[in-house]
Amino acid sequence: MKEKICVVGLGYIGLPTSAMFASHGHEVIGVDVNEEVVKALNKGEIIIEEPYLDILVQAAVTSGNLKAYTEPKEADAFILAVPTPITKDKKADMTYVKKAAEAIVPYLKKGNLVILESTSPTGTTQDLIVPILEKSGLKIGEELYVGHSPERVLPGQILMELVHNNRIIGGINKESAEKIKELYSTFVKSEMYTTTATTAEMCKMMENTFRDVNIALANELAKLCENIGINAWEVIELCNKHPRVNIHQPGPGVGGHCLAVDPWFIVEKLPELANIIKLSRDTNDSMPEHVCKRTEKIFKDIEGTKKVTILGITYKPNIDDMRESPILELVDLLEEKNYDISIVDPYVKEYKHLEKDMKKAAKDSDLLILAVNHNDFKGINFDELGKEMRNKKMFDTRNYFDQETLSKSGFEYYLLGEKGNQYIVDQKDALKEIAVTK
Numbered sequence: 378m379k380e381k382i383c384v385v386g387l388g389y390i391g392l393p394t395s396a397m398f399a400s401h402g403h404e405v406i407g408v409d410v411n412e413e414v415v416k417a418l419n420k421g422e423i424i425i426e427e428p429y430l431d432i433l434v435q436a437a438v439t440s441g442n443l444k445a446y447t448e449p450k451e452a453d454a455f456i457l458a459v460p461t462p463i464t465k466d467k468k469a470d471m472t473y474v475k476k477a478a479e480a481i482v483p484y485l486k487k488g489n490l491v492i493l494e495s496t497s498p499t500g501t502t503q504d505l506i507v508p509i510l511e512k513s514g515l516k517i518g519e520e521l522y523v524g525h526s527p528e529r530v531l532p533g534q535i536l537m538e539l540v541h542n543n544r545i546i547g548g549i550n551k552e553s554a555e556k557i558k559e560l561y562s563t564f565v566k567s568e569m570y571t572t573t574a575t576t577a578e579m580c581k582m583m584e585n586t587f588r589d590v591n592i593a594l595a596n597e598l599a600k601l602c603e604n605i606g607i608n609a610w611e612v613i614e615l616c617n618k619h620p621r622v623n624i625h626q627p628g629p630g631v632g633g634h635c636l637a638v639d640p641w642f643i644v645e646k647l648p649e650l651a652n653i654i655k656l657s658r659d660t661n662d663s664m665p666e667h668v669c670k671r672t673e674k675i676f677k678d679i680e681g682t683k684k685v686t687i688l689g690i691t692y693k694p695n696i697d698d699m700r701e702s703p704i705l706e707l708v709d710l711l712e713e714k715n716y717d718i719s720i721v722d723p724y725v726k727e728y729k730h731l732e733k734d735m736k737k738a739a740k741d742s743d744l745l746i747l748a749v750n751h752n753d754f755k756g757i758n759f760d761e762l763g764k765e766m767r768n769k770k771m772f773d774t775r776n777y778f779d780q781e782t783l784s785k786s787g788f789e790y791y792l793l794g795e796k797g798n799q800y801i802v803d804q805k806d807a808l809k810e811i812a813v814t815k
């Protein structure tokens with residue numbers, strides 16, 4: 378049946394969801410407070426980067442099934458897909474969700490569905506959304522069906538994952554959950570599991586927390602191995618040969634709007650109980666400083682002003698998203714040490730110290746820090762790049778480069794999760810042995 382769906386918030390989640398419903402025959406009213414988004418959409422254009430989304434949106438707009446506005450309109454179902462960031466003091470900022478819920482109240486009618494898609498702290502649907510919707514005068518759960526259906530898509534493959542990912546549908550009652558499930562069955566080809574709204578909220582936060590905690594464990598292992606004098610990456614590789622072990626990868630920190638944010642929602646709610654979660658967040662947040670401290674050690678024998686060239690500043694490889702990227706903090710910390718800084722990131726258009734040309738960025742540099750393992754960095758010619766540098770040193774925070782290749786190009790190679798410059802130490806030891814044999 379053709380439904381009228383009003384989607385509030387047309388970003389990475391709301392826009393693909395709108396286009397998906399529209400391309401499956403529903404009439405979609407897209408709402409965003411950002412006029413630029415609305416104007417672009419009504420011309421069939423998008424202002425975010427996501428593969429194939431432009432094509433889907435253009436087709437949806439051309440068909441007449443998708444139109445954008447700055448205010449909501451009457452509909453059969455309302456989907457809220459607005460941001461849920463954290464404040465500076467690591468508390469959930471629910472102002473967008475509150476405003477979006479308030480904005481739809483005048484348009485609600487008997488039989489409508491309201492679905493919160495934004496990742497939210499437990500109790501949001503029941504204790505924040507429901508009281509706002511009650512202002513419509515409709516009986517919640519009987520005349521107005523309400524629930525939470527969190528989104529699990531991965532940027533870069535959102536369209537595929539919207540269709541093929543499993544979905545959790547949490548209703549404030551059973552009827553709400555079933556009605557929401559029916560709506561999503563328009564395009565979801567995978568399993569959909571119904572539960573309560575609060576359980577669905579906790580599931581979404583816990584999925585990201587699981588990953589954050591496991592990365593923290595890997596980061597702790599990296600620090601332990603640096604201290605003991607062994608290679609954390611080798612430990613991980615060998616441990617993961619165990620059939621029931623899967624240690625994650627260490628790195629210079631955890632970023633993005635999910636892993637670095639959602640665990641704080643749990644900590645905020647029950648700080649006295651969420652001990653492991655808090656410690657993991659703090660561990661991951663400590664990594665930029667750890668990288669900075671190791672940089673200082675690498676520089677200990679270099680006189681005068683030192684220059685660092687950072688490769689990559691996004692929060693993960695091969696995308697342009699810098700939200701909550703730990704590398705931004707690393708840049709600030711290195712600035713505080715008064716190092717000269719240059720940054721190369723093929724995905725980023727504008728940021729301080731950004732240099733388009735790799736050779737220019739490396740000119741007179743003393744150290745390259747591989748911060749993000751963008752595919753583009755695989756092809757670096759270190760023989761050529763090394764000629765530009767004052768000191769040929771590489772600090773690899775992702776175990777991305779081959780130690781021996783770099784060494785052949787004259788680089789000293791330092792690895793996060795491994796003490797000092799293992800390769801050079803090995804060389805010296807080997808030479809000592811030869812000397813003794815003589």
Ligand SMILES: NC(=O)c1ccc[n+]([C@@H]2O[C@H](COP(=O)([O-])OP(=O)(O)OC[C@H]3O[C@@H](n4cnc5c(N)ncnc54)[C@H](O)[C@@H]3O)[C@@H](O)[C@H]2O)c1
Nearest residue numbers: 386387388389390409410411458459461476477495496528
């Ligand atoms: N992006 C992801 O990969 C992803 C994955 C899973 C879950 N989520 C969650 O989905 C939610 C939305 O995230 P996003 O990445 O789409 O955010 P986004 O920042 O890309 O888009 C949000 C949009 O909402 C608009 N907006 C803000 N307040 C509004 C209001 N009151 N009325 C109408 N429009 C409003 C903004 O202008 C913006 O265009 C968040 O809770 C996020 O945590 C995101």
